[in-house]
Amino acid sequence: AGGYWVGPTIIEGVTPEMAAAREEIFGPVLSVIRVPNLDKAIEIENANPYGNASSIYTSSGDLARRVIDRVEAGMCGVNIGVPVPREPFGFGGWNDSCFGHGNITGWDGYRFWTRQRKLTSKWAVQRDHNWMS
Secondary structure, three states: OOOOOOOOEEEOOOOOOOHHHHOOOOOOEEEOOOOOOHHHHHHHHHHOOEEOEEEEOOOOHHHHHHHHHHOOOOEEEEOOOOOOOOOOOOOOOEEOOOOOOOOOOHHHHHHHHOOOOOOOOOOOOOOOOOOOO
16 A cells, blocks of 8 residues: 555653653553652653643543643543544644644544524513513
8 A cells, every 4th residue: 555654663761851652652662761759750741842632541530530640741641552533532742743623533623623503582462661581
């Protein structure tokens, strides 16, 4: 079929200064940065100029909530690899990952592709002067 393809790849020993950590890689690539604790992981994540997606694997709801509340990403996944955008959910990263106007789907898409109309009607005849009530 031609073209350029990247097969599933794991890059071990990545540091925050490396291109594999600083640039968005759209493909089946996992860049592994080892950290001493969760706080350091979130610090490294949030220092990156991009904010497309973030995932955490855990059996702890409390830990998942702590990450979701602190990580700067437009899409967050818990126990899934990449939080893939689907129709009912908004898509779009934060920070330098976001471009264009709004998100592809979700409320921004709804607002972009629709025209709102307010309709007021009253069927009963009002004989008094306070006809607005």
